[in-house]
Amino acid sequence: MMRITQSMFLRNTMQRLFNSRKILLDTQDRIATQKKIKQPSDNPVGFSRVQRLHESLRQNEVFLKNIEESEGWLENSSNLLEQVYQTIVDARIEATKGTDAVTTTELRASLAEQLRGIMDEIVATLNSTYLGKNVFGGTITKSATPFELNDLDVTYHGDDQFIKRRISKQVNISINVPGNQIMDTGIFDTLKETITALENDDVDALKVAIENMRQSEKKFLNINTVYGSKIDNLQLIKNRVTRTNENFQKFISQEEDAVLEEEVIKLKSEEIAYQAALQSTSQIMELNLMNYL
Template identity: 40%
Template sequence: MRITQSMMTRQTIQRVFINRDIMYQTHERISTGKKVNRPSDDATAYARIARYEKSYQRNLQYLSNVQYSRNWVNETSVALDKLQDYASQAKAIALKAVDASNDDDSRQVYARQLRGILEESVSTVNAKYLDKSLFAGTNTKNSTPFVLNDLTVTYTGNDEKIKRRLAEDMVSEINTTGQRVMDTGFFQAMETMITALEANDIPAIEDTIDDMQTAYDAVLNLSGEVGSFHNSLSLIENRLKDANMKLEEYLADDQDVVLEEEFVRLESEQTAYQAAMQSAAKIMRLNILNYM
């Protein structure tokens, strides 16, 4: 087949466009920092990158849930530790009160101290995290789930659990309800102890010491459960962070360009493009001369 001048012209111009497109693709990789910007660049890699990014974003949401849960549980733990300390203080006061060297006036002073501890205890279990009541169940807008009326504490929240998805196959209950706090017997023991002190009833005071010890142990156990869950959340958080670090590595392997290599490639492509342009210009001039 005879190669005509017009065929040479078309081939040369086609080469110019091809070289231009290759150069533009390199420009795009440099500007975006990505090897793959659309499915046509590499369909397999593009699909793989999409899966990695979806997993990465999902893990970020799980991490956000874990961090929220951990902060919630940490505040719960702080409140329970305080309640445990109040139980210890109350028991110590009662032990002093039953000493024979104390009289009725002294026991009234101790009773007033216990009333103060009771008020502080109620304030503690009405604690909030991000303006949500920690111990109100799902009724987190209830600002005072524990109500103190003289010596009696009433719980007005519910016994429902707050749940958070912490992984694809894991939904955890993050809250400790106020009913569980009530079930420790702490507030009942406080009421009985103060009543006995105000009545100057030494045998009754002695009985309440054992009740308060039982309440202390119950709060300690509850606090231990919360602490154990807090540790589990830390492990989950670390696993999610490790998973995302690996995903970042996979994404970098499939997606990130090496700029130094791209600039070298661009320089070579620019040279090829300029050469193609010069060839096209020469052929175009020859064509014009042939018609003169």
């Protein structure tokens, strides 16, 4: 039979006291921080799960930032395209006045001058910047303006590349309209054709030019329609990522946040247990051989 010495008895008692004190301090810490998991030793499985959720949340926050930046760029581009489209429509309507049989040569010359001003306005709009970057220059966003007007000839100095943003693990989205797409609508060629016909007082050529402009309008409108649908799709993705992040935050809270009501009840119970342990230990330490004589 093993002999239980006074020192062994005292050591075990002190260990129980320290354990009780640690439990009490841990509970106080959970109440102060409102967290029940802060390190792996608190709950290895739960800690690992929380870390994975935090990583997914951080990744989605990056995606949300990219989505919001993409929204801003697309909305700005779409607004500019809409302005240009309306200006093109106005130009065609003005040019149509020149096909009237009673229209004089002087009025056609005046209409041609108006269309030259409209052409200047369109080029200026297409040379707009967003956050200091050329909107319609492709990936050449920091150099000189992408469109140059020389008399009635427009030259494009950008490229045909797309600016892309990652908005989810599997999805990249192009957020810009390269200027070559605008050039491909033929809108500048038809404007030049229309102005030249007005200046030459050539009604037959003017009618052909106006019909060509109408076709260019449709092509230009298609571009804006495509980018308008991108904005709608982007909003759907944004809503989905936002809901996913809300779920992540809820799961993280459930896993690592302390329930204060429960912890306060535990604290009261552990304070009583600790006080009892203190009193018991104090009494044991006062015992000696004289107590048994």
